[in-house]
Amino acid sequence: xxxxxxxxxxxxxxxxxxxxxxxxxxxxxxxxxxxxxxxxxxxxxxxxxxxxxxxxxxxxxxxxxxxxxxxxxxxxxxxxxxxxxxxxxxxxxxxxxxxxxxxxxxxxxxxxxxxxxxxxxxxxxxxxxxxxxxxxxxxxxxxxxxxxxxxxxxxxxxxxxxxxxxxxxxxxxxxxxxxxxxxxxxxxxxxxxxxxxxxxxxxxxxxxxxxx
Amino acid sequence: xxxxxxxxxxxxxxxxxxxxxxxxxxxxxxxxxxxxxxxxxxxxxxxxxxxxxxxxxxxxxxxxxxxxxxxxxxxxxxxxxxxxxxxxxxxxxxxxxxxxxxxxxxxxxxxxxxxxxxxxxxxxxxxxxxxxxxxxxxxxxxxxxxxxxxxxxxxxxxxxxxxxxxxxxxxxxxxxxxxxxxxxxxxxxxxxxxxxxxxxxxxxxxxxxxxx
Numbered sequence: 001x002x003x004x005x006x007x008x009x010x011x012x013x014x015x016x017x018x019x020x021x022x023x024x025x026x027x028x029x030x031x032x033x034x035x036x037x038x039x040x041x042x043x044x045x046x047x048x049x050x051x052x053x054x055x056x057x058x059x060x061x062x063x064x065x066x067x068x069x070x071x072x073x074x075x076x077x078x079x080x081x082x083x084x085x086x087x088x089x090x091x092x093x094x095x096x097x098x099x100x101x102x103x104x105x106x107x108x109x110x111x112x113x114x115x116x117x118x119x120x121x122x123x124x125x126x127x128x129x130x131x132x133x134x135x136x137x138x139x140x141x142x143x144x145x146x147x148x149x150x151x152x153x154x155x156x157x158x159x160x161x162x163x164x165x166x167x168x169x170x171x172x173x174x175x176x177x178x179x180x181x182x183x184x185x186x187x188x189x190x191x192x193x194x195x196x197x198x199x200x201x202x203x204x205x206x207x208x209x210x211x212x
Numbered sequence: 213x214x215x216x217x218x219x220x221x222x223x224x225x226x227x228x229x230x231x232x233x234x235x236x237x238x239x240x241x242x243x244x245x246x247x248x249x250x251x252x253x254x255x256x257x258x259x260x261x262x263x264x265x266x267x268x269x270x271x272x273x274x275x276x277x278x279x280x281x282x283x284x285x286x287x288x289x290x291x292x293x294x295x296x297x298x299x300x301x302x303x304x305x306x307x308x309x310x311x312x313x314x315x316x317x318x319x320x321x322x323x324x325x326x327x328x329x330x331x332x333x334x335x336x337x338x339x340x341x342x343x344x345x346x347x348x349x350x351x352x353x354x355x356x357x358x359x360x361x362x363x364x365x366x367x368x369x370x371x372x373x374x375x376x377x378x379x380x381x382x383x384x385x386x387x388x389x390x391x392x393x394x395x396x397x398x399x400x401x402x403x404x405x406x407x408x409x410x411x412x413x414x415x416x417x418x419x420x421x422x423x424x
Contacts, residue, residue, distance in 0.1 A: 014229055152392040183350045
């Protein structure tokens with residue numbers, strides 16, 4: 001099973017590493033981190049370097065594609081050659097997936113036109129402006145395109161995908177392997193559940209960060 | 213807030229990146245990935261390179277220490293100089309934490325002697341043999357030592373820690389920022405919940421991998 005995860009400067013690490021940790025455990029997984037160039041990218045906060053082992057120019061096909069999000073996605077929306085590569089590689093995939101604002105990049109490539117899709121809750125309007133039909137679900141499947149909500153949603157998306165690829169028993173084995181029995185100390189992980197003042201606090205912080 | 217996350221060859225990426233994604237969002241966070249040498253380590257499956265930006269020899273103090281797990285921990289259990297560094301840096305921390313089999317390394321350094329602690333569910337016997345009192349909880353706090361269960365449990369541990377450090381409102385804002393509203397497609401993330409046949413399958417696969 002060939003799996004490619006796109007990396008770029010300004011990626012949110014957990015968007016990529018959540019699906020990686022699940023999909024790398026698929027039997028026969030060959031997982032590659034790819035980017036515009038071989039080398040190291042830095043994450044959105046600058047605190048972590050992640051290795052791109054292969055250039056997208058050398059990747060002509062993949063069964064699974066994962067496009068993570070992060071503030072760095074906004075620069076990608078205008079990168080014509082990257083968007084062209086996405087359209088080309090999408091022709092070869094069994095599943096094209098995104099996590100968080102990775103869906104904005106898929107949308108900019110035209111891959112979400114008139115499809116239901118999701119993104120980080122604070123980016124759903126942007127997603128709509130790029131031609132998708134935003135929906136506030138954690139995992140949205142439309143044919144071979146699967147989009148996930150913000151950051152941590154990539155773990156749920158990848159388990160959902162694993163079940164489609166290799167069946168529910170293996171997906172459960174992977175879930176047990178990563179001991180994914182979530183017990184967050186608060187129930188504030190969505191805009192419907194978090195106190196309104198906290199939603200507003202985070203919305204404003206994200207908007208400030210996006211303007212930078 | 214100075215935060216150090218230890219990296220090493222054979223680390224499980226999500227063990228490190230779960231806490232990173234939460235703790236990096238603390239106000240004023242200065243988060244560093246540290247290892248025996250500056251450079252790149254490869255994860256347990258070899259699919260990912262992560263950058264160590266600082267050598268532990270150059271890190272004399274940190275407020276928060278996170279020790280992730282992975283098959284690579286077994287080699288660390290005999291590394292005298294690393295265990296000595298752990299004992300030294302532990303004297304300087306506000307909180308010393310681990311995820312998954314990272315607790316084996318803390319135990320080998322003597323930091324869990326007679327303390328309740330947790331680890332990946334399949335490593336609890338090993339943890340006991342190293343002097344800790346294994347307990348099957350997702351997050352175990354004993355004074356300034358906090359251990360988390362397998363892989364994904366580091367996210368819950370870090371939110372718990374964030375609440376202690378900066379209060380529940382900020383911890384909830386971080387949870388909402390990473391949209392941590394878990395919706396796994398199965399309820400198989402613990403040995404108590406997964407079908408027994410799947411527990412046995414995973415146990416055997418992990419034992420085979422540990423012998424290699």
